[in-house]
Every structure is written in C-alpha cells, then in structure tokens.
Amino acid sequence: MVSSTVALGATVVTLAVFAAIGIRYSRGDGSVESFISARGSVGGYRMGATVLASSMGAWILFSPAEAGAAFGGITAVAGYALGSALALLAYVKLGPRIRELIPEGHSLTEYAYVRYGPVAYAYVLVVSVAYMFVFLAAEFTGIAGALSLVAGVPAWQTAALIGGFVLLYTGYGGLRASIVTDTVQTAVLLPLIAVGFVGAVFALGGPAELVRETAASNPDLLDLGFLPGLQFGVYVVVAVVGAELVNQAWWQRVYAAADDTSLRRGFGLGAALVIPMVLFAGLFGVFAAGTGALAEGEASIAFFVLLQQSFPDWVVLVVVLVAVLLVTSSADTLFNAIASLVTSDLPRLLDDPSGDRLTAAARGLTAVVALAATVIGAQEYSVLAIFLTADLLAAATFGPLLAGLYTPRLSGGGLLVSSVAGLLVGLLFFPTARGVLAGLPGASALPEASFLYSFLGAAVVSLGLAALATQVAPADYDLGRLSTEIRTLDGGSGEREEAAPADD
Template sequence: MVSETVVLSLTVVTLAAFTVSGLWYSSSRIGSVEDFISARNSAGRGMTTATLISSVMGVWILLTPAEAGAAFGGIAAVAGYAVGESLPMLVYMKLGPRIRALIPEGHSLTEYVLARYGPAMYVFVLVVSLFYMFIFLSAELTGITSALQLIAGVPRWQTATLIGGFVLVYTGYGGLRASIFTDTLQTLLILPLLVVSAVGAIFALGGTATIHRQVVTADPTLLDPTFFTGLRFGFWVAIAILGAELINQSWWQRIYAARDQETLRHGFRTAALANFLLVFLAGLFGVIARGYVDIVTDPASEAYNASIAFFVLLNEAFPEWLVLVVVLLALLLVMSTADTLFNAMASIVTTDLPRLLNDPSDRTLTLSARALTVVGALAAIYVSVRARSVLRLFLLADLLGAAVMVPVLSGLYSEQVSGAGVLSSSIVGLAVGLVYLPNQTVRSALTALPGVGSALPTPDFLYAFVGAAVVSTALTLITARLSDAAFDLDRLSREIHRLDEPAADDGEEGWE
C-alpha cells in the first residue's frame, strides 16, 4: 500500500496548484454575474474542445466504465458505454447552434423551459436537473474517496473535504471562466497520464499476451464483442447517458461560452471522438481487473465493489510510481468535473433569482451564485462519504433524464408541443421507468402503495430506460398532434435576456 502521507501530499500540492491557477486567470475577468456564470463568447476552439473533454472526463472514467467491464458484460459493455458517452456530444453539435440561434442571450436549461412551457414544467425540470447534477457530483467524490481509501488508507472524509474545499475556492471566486481555464490545463495533463497509466499497466501485468490469457481464463465472455449480456447493457446505458447529459446544465453553459457557432460544432465533434476513445480505454481496465483480482468477482465479500475494480488491481499489482501516476490522474479527473458541476448547479438557480428577488443588483446575484456553490459543495461532500457504488448512484438520476429529454427539447423545433403535454408525457414516461427500475428503495416505496406491489413487473434496466424514453417520446408526439397550441419560437429571444438587462414582461401567453 502506498503511504498515506505521500498520497495526501500529492493531493494537496495538485489541488493547490490548480486553485492558484484558477484564481490567477479569473482575477481580472469577473466584472459581472454574466462573466461569472456564462463567460459568453470567450472560449476559442482550443479551450472549448478542452473544457468539453475535461468536463466529461471525471474520475468516473476510472470507475464506472471499469465497473461495466468487470461486472456488466466485459468488452461489449465497455463499447456500449463508450458509444453512450459520445452520443450526447454529437447531439449537442446539432442542438447547440439551434439553442444559440433561438436564445442568443440565454444561460440555462430551466430559463428556456420556463419561457417555453410555463411554471409547472419549469419546476419539474429544475428538480430533475439539479438532482442529476448533484448525484453526478456526489458520485465523483464517492469514487475518488473510495479509491484513495483503498490504495493508501486515506479516510474518505479527508479526501472529500480537501477536494471539495480547494475546488470550491477557485470556482466560487472565478466561476465558469476559472473552470474553463483549469479544464484546459487538466486536459493537457489527463490525456498523457491516461496513456502512461495504460502502458504502465500492460508492462506491470506481464504484457498483452499474459493479460489476454489471464482474462480468458477468468471468463472468456469478457473479450467477446458479441456477448449478449454486454450488448444489452451497452444499449440501455447509452440511452441512460444520453438522457442525463441532455439535461446537464454544464453543456448549456459551454454552448454560450464558445466564441461562435463553428467553434461550438468543432468542440463537440472533437469531444465526441475523444470521449469514445478515452472511455473505451478506461473500461478495459475493468476487464483486465476481472482476470487478476478475485475480490471483484466475489459479490459475497464485504469488500466487493466493482466500481473500484481498477484500483483493486492497482493496489495489488502495480509499482508505487505507477500508483502515484494514477492517483494524480484521478485527482485531475475529479477536479475537472467537480468545478464544472459546482458552476452548473449555481448558475441554473442564479438565472432564475431575478424573478424572485425583484430586480436584484449584479452584486447580489454574484454573491448568491457563490453562496449556492458553497451549499452544493457541502451537500455533495456529505453524501459522498456515505455512498458506495458509483454506477448505481447514477442510475436513478439517469432515468429522470431519459424520461424528459425528448419532451423538453422538442419545444426547440415544434410550435405545437405544450407545457401540459410535455409535463404529462415526462411524468408517464418516468412512471414506466420506475416500475421496472432495479432499485431496492424505489421498489420498496412502490410495493408499499395499495394494489401496486403485486402488479410490479420483474425489474430490468433495459425495460426501465427504453420504456421511459419510448413512452415519453410517443406521448409527446401524440399530445403535440392533438394540441391546438401555436407557440411563437421567436418569443424565446424576447423573453430570455442578459442578467444585466431589465426583464421583458410578455405575460404568460403561449405556455399552454
């Protein structure tokens, strides 16, 4: 086991270096709340591409793809996971320019939902989006705290507090601009470190031939790209990831931060390819771990946790220098996502404060954004100390996204969809997904309802996610066809404006 002192020292030095960098870069660039939460038109091709890659590449790439490879179907499951992570970027490559064209001075998903669908759907999407991002943040901290506890015995609360505290300092001060700058630096380090980790792992384990023989001996299906269980997992997880990312405020922020439309398209296109390759490479660590570490395949063990499959292998078979390289990589990964999510959660609420505070000053909005960042960070630290499986932590939040993605985004293209129609479609789709979701807490709650318990079907992730997406999509199409609504899409640009400009008052016409 690597020394706890060495790992903690590396953690503090890394966190301090990026905190200083973020504070330095943003010190003269935050003049208003607009700068803090949108950094509008400020990022060129390089920074846009880097922040998109880095914001996606959280520590989960060493955890959940590895868990998928170790416990959900080997290389076939990993490939599906990689496809799922690239799909949202391809969708945003088309969706981003549409959003900028219709809402040139926008900031958030929720302000679009309010203007397009009205208060009921707004509240629903606000809860869903914040819940997803909070779970994402908690899962990131859960993963890194579990990993450092395993390989160096670092108490989970110490890791969570250090990372949350340092990242909070530079994001609370510099907002999105600090996040994009540090993302760029982190990307420049993450990519080579991931390659070094992969190459180092191959040599530490005796070469590719030895690894192949070991994995095949453990379970030949792990390397079968046609393994049905893995393909099945890959299919539903791709839907789950797509739905979740389409309600992730982080991407709406970066749509506006990009310098122009072509920069935006280039960034998302490059990120799609990079995401696929990086997730696939990271997922192979889990497949390899199954060939070497018995504990990963023993669910009866108290220490069983497939989400840290790679770190179990790391702890048992790798030299200390490689362990420290991976620790540094993991720290950079978790920072790159944590700062993104801190900003996103704060911005999605801050953009709506003017409706509640009666024309607040720019200073009030900026202080509110920073206060909300602190609250989100503290809550995520608390949850991460108690959570266990990173992949399972995502699934409930992913289901919410799968149920609302098509209803919410259809309003960017169709004038016929209405607030009542998309809300009912989302709720019914979510209900279908919950009925099938293999989640003990959810099923216990449903079983307690009179007349529901005996009617519950066999839980199945495939039916849960596909059901939620298909049902909500079908109902959106049906309600739009039956609706006599005719929303003027040009209203979005008139109602949604910069936070340093007075609000337009067009009433509530067109919500329904």
C-alpha cells in the same frame, strides 16, 4: 501501502496548484454574466479541452470499469463509450439551434420557464439539479474509495479536501475559472492517462496474456454476443445521452463558445477523444474481473486494484493524483452549473436583481452545492448505481423538453404528462426501485425488473406521448418569444465579453 500523510499532502499540493491557476486567471472580472456564462469567449480547441475535461472526470476511471467488471464485459464497455460520444455529438447539432433561438440565454431552466411555463420549469429544475448533483456525489464517492484503498485515507477527508479547494476557485471565478483549469488539466492529463493505461497493460503481462487469462476464467466477459452486456450497452446509451442533454454544464458551454464553428469543433473533438478513454478504462474492469483480482464490492475501483497489485506505491499515488485532477475537472464544472441554474432565475424573484447581488447569490449557492456533495461523497455508495438512478429521470425528460426547440405545438401540459408517464413506466421496471415498490399494494403484479426495459420504456413512452400531444392537444407557441423574453442578467446586449483566442 502509501501512508495517508503522504497521500493527503500530495493531494493538497495538487489541488492548491490548480486553485491558484483558476483564481489567477479569473481575477478582475466579477460580473454575473462572466461568472455563469463566459459568453462568447472560448475558441474551438479550448472548447474541446473544456468539453473533454468536464465530460471525462474521475468517473472515467470508475464507472466504465464497473460496467466491464459487473454489468456485462466488453459489450457493456463499448455501449458506455458510444453513449458518452453520442451525448457530446448531439450538441454539435443542438448547440447552434439553442444559440439561434435564445442568443442571450444562460440555462435550460430559463428556457423551460419561458417555453413551457412555471410548473414544467419546476419539474425540469428538479431533474437537472438531481442529475448534476448525483454526478458530483458519484465523483466524490469514487475518488474517496480510491484514496481509501491505496492509502487508507478516510472518505470524509478526501471529499472535504477536494470540495474545499474546488469551491475556492470556482466560487471566486465561476465558469471562466472552470474553463481555464479544464484547459490545463486536459493538456496534463491526456498524455498521463494514455501512458498510464499502456504501461499498466504491459506491467500486467501484456494484452495477449490478459485476454488469455480472462478467456480461460470468464469467457462471457469477452463475448460480443453476451446478452447482459448487449442489454447494458443499449440502455446505457439511452441513459447517458438523456442525462447529458439535461446537463446545464453543456448549455453553459454552448454560450461560452465564440461562435457556432467553435462550438461544433469543441464538442466534436470531445466526442472523438472520449471514446478511446472510456474503452481503455472499461477494459481494466473486464480484465480485473476476468483474472480474479476483485473482491466483493471492488468493481468500481477495479482500475486501482490492478495498479496496486502490479506497480510500486509511488506509481499508484501518481495515478491517484491524476484521478484527483479528473474529479476537480468535473466538480468545478458542476459546482458552477448547478449554481448558475438558480442564479439565472433569481431576477424573477428579487426586488433588486443587481449584478452584485446576483453574483453573491451564485457564490453562496456554489458553497451550498459543494458542502452537500462532500457529505454525500463520504458515504461510499456504488458509483454506477448512483449514476443510473439519476439517469432515469433524464431519460424520461430530455425528449419532450428539447422538442420545444423545434415545434411550437407541444404545450407545458404535454411536456409534463409525457415526461411523468415515461418516468412512471421506467420506475416500474427499475431494479433499484424494487425496495420501495415491493411494499405497495399490488406489488406482486409488477413486471420483471430490467434496466433495459426501464430506460427504453422511459424514453420511448415520453417521446411517443409528446408526439401524440402535438396532434391531440396542439399548442401554438411563438418560438420568437424565446429571444425576446430571455435576456442577459446585467442588462447588456449579450455581446461577447472579450475577443476569443485565435485558436480556430
């Protein structure tokens, strides 16, 4: 086992390098617009890099592996890959629509406020923040478990180190710092991950040997018709797509893109690259379970369990440092995204919404988010279980919320009724809610718990009721109000902050 001192030292050096890059690049521009939107400053290939780095995060080494090991084998992994790609591809179409209707916007919550009213806004704010915060907690939980496994590092130390360093450069430079570190991380991580995956497979005996061992011990893991795997593959698509469509991080990048072409290229490139990465990562979970390498509770760190059994300690440490970078690539994105949600709404609440005051508020909120995520990440919960809980909220909300970009007939009341009804249906079937629901009167009449019915029910019921609301109680909203009522925070015109790099 690697000593905890060596592991912590290497982690500190790695984090310090990227903190320095983020601080150096973002120096000299302290405007609130730069901090939360970096409007019009990112070309297509750099957009692809930040989309990929932000989307893959450390979860790519944990959640797909847990899905493959504990939720249905190869078909579960394939569904995870498809859902991850579809979520990004949705923005290829959705992003230009957002920019067209709300050219000076910043967040999905300010859109919800103007389009649907204050009550719907509060509901959407809770859903979006809950999802992103859970994403953060899951990232910190995963990396804390990996360092605990390979070097015996206490979970709180890992979470505190990563949270502190990411806060250092994100709190200073905001979204611009996040995007530049994402770009560097993608350039470093893609080849390392590719080489690491291929090397690990052959060090473990090669793909043929791994398939043979898995087929002999647990053939269901490789069966494309295995029902639990198929069910997981279906509901994880709904869960991931729904969650990412209420993810403020992507709304920020919609505005950061230099133009619609850069936006489409960036999200399309991210979608294409995330598929093989999720597949490779998930297969490690399949093989770890199939070869009997996992002990109870180790499904989410299956990748590292296999590495530790097959490689010298220094190689395992390098891979853990890669995972640390993956955590920072998504953590800096989410720190800033959560803070930006509230910051973009502060002008309605403050008597003096000056740029300096808003920037200070954004930095303070970033610190609060970092501290809370660090505390939760030290608790060592199940990574995939954490994700699924937040995904259900999003699955019941994304359809009615985004419908307002295309139809003037859905009201705020229609959004709330359809979303809450969808959420209630989802909770009735949600397995992890049974501990709470079991104590209620009439609990014996609850339907059989099922993630599949839970996510499909939440999405289908909310979409269906939203469509019904446009017919039964139609609104007559003028979509042109979105561009006139949502303005930049510094009083400017919303033009680009700087010329986009010539990478298109």
